[in-house]
Amino acid sequence: MTRTKPLGTIASDASGPALAGHLLAPAAGARRRGFTLVAVALFTAGCEGRQSALAPAGADAEALHLLFTSMLAGAAVLWLGMNGLFYWFSRRSPAAFPEHHARRLILFGGVFAPTLIVGGVLVWGLSLLPDQRAPGEGLRISVTGEQWWWRVEYLPEGDAGPVISANEIRLPAGERTEFLLTADRFIHSFWIPALGGKMDMFPGRETRMSLKPETPGTYRGQCAEFCGASHAWMAFEAVVMPPEDFAAWLEAEAQDARAPQSESARRGLEIFRREGCGACHSIRGTEAVGQVGPDLTHVGARHSIGAGRLGASLDDIALWVAHTGELKPEVQMPAFPHLEPAELQDLARYLKELE
Amino acid sequence: MTEQEYQPHAEEERREFAAESESLWRLTLAPVTWALHLVLCYATVSLACARQLFPVDTARIWLIGATVLALALIGWQGWRALQQWNVRNTGALSHPEGKAEDRHQFLGHATFLIALISAIGTVFTSLPLLLLEGCR
């Protein structure tokens, strides 16, 4: 009885303002029920969303999800069983346990059961690996982990040349796409939790994995191997599209850049030339052929800039160019703080029109 | 109790302990087999996959053969240890007295358990050989 009070206090403290209404409830029971509700809501909210292995949107993620939930359920059963036994023998029936029973318990619970369970999970896990490495059904995508962004090349079936892009992966739904992964200077890891498992990227080596996304949507990928100062800012959008839409998009992505449409964008192109951005960035169809940074030919169509660092609005682009290093420590692009706000807006307009 | 009285007993103990040292060596045989099998598997597969020194399919067949050999060796050690433990006749699951006979059986008991875990380890190590083909 003495325990009920402090527990209730902890509950209302921990739940904070979200529970304000419940704090006024007269009964401690209602308060605790409210706490449980909030706790469950908070807990399960983490399972949803576009970067969650617990909300699978592809065949590979589903296989992993099933493995995970089965292991979790098994662990829960084991935990309850062990504690049940412990409770039973310590509280309910504390009489001496016959030795031959004890021996059998040790033999089965300590030798046979763990060997079979671990062996079973091992066989299950290993049997998933070939699928996750299976060759694709046509399209292959080569991704290179850079400091701290993703160089992306689409390699369609047939002899069409690679389509160069960056910092965003688009995939046709319902097809298995193979990834050829490598890295520039540091080890990174390529991971789209909603679509499947992760795979490390090593300098000088090519690793492979494949993904079969099912549900069209926009998901989030993240570098999953600590790679330096801006590791946490090394993300990307993964857009799963119906196959026809994807084919149309890939065709557009293969085209050269659009000429600036508005007056502001034309001024932006001039600033791009004047500031020498083309030394690092390529914009196909212009004289900008730099290879240091991401290809910007269609940067205006991306959902984020700076490898998931910012959104893709005009203000985001202006902010990026003026404050690069503050936004992303040790970034390989200098900031251009001397540009006037109007110049930044023109530059952003030019890049945004590169759809 | 004087030194004189104790002497013959200690001498006998020493002789038996020397005889027991052989089974002390046998204790390590199964885990050493497991360890060598593991190193062999890792080294062979990486030489085949990363260096392409020989085809991985052949490597796989040879390694499965090596696994059978390793398991046979571990099984044989386990069998001998079971005899030494002699649990069927004595029913002794623990050996609390520390006499020569106890020690003898205890080493058999321990060797048997270590052989068992080595066999499980070796089987787990070779599961990828059976379930995965090629280098992927």
Ligand SMILES: [Cu+2]
């Ligand atoms: Cu990284």
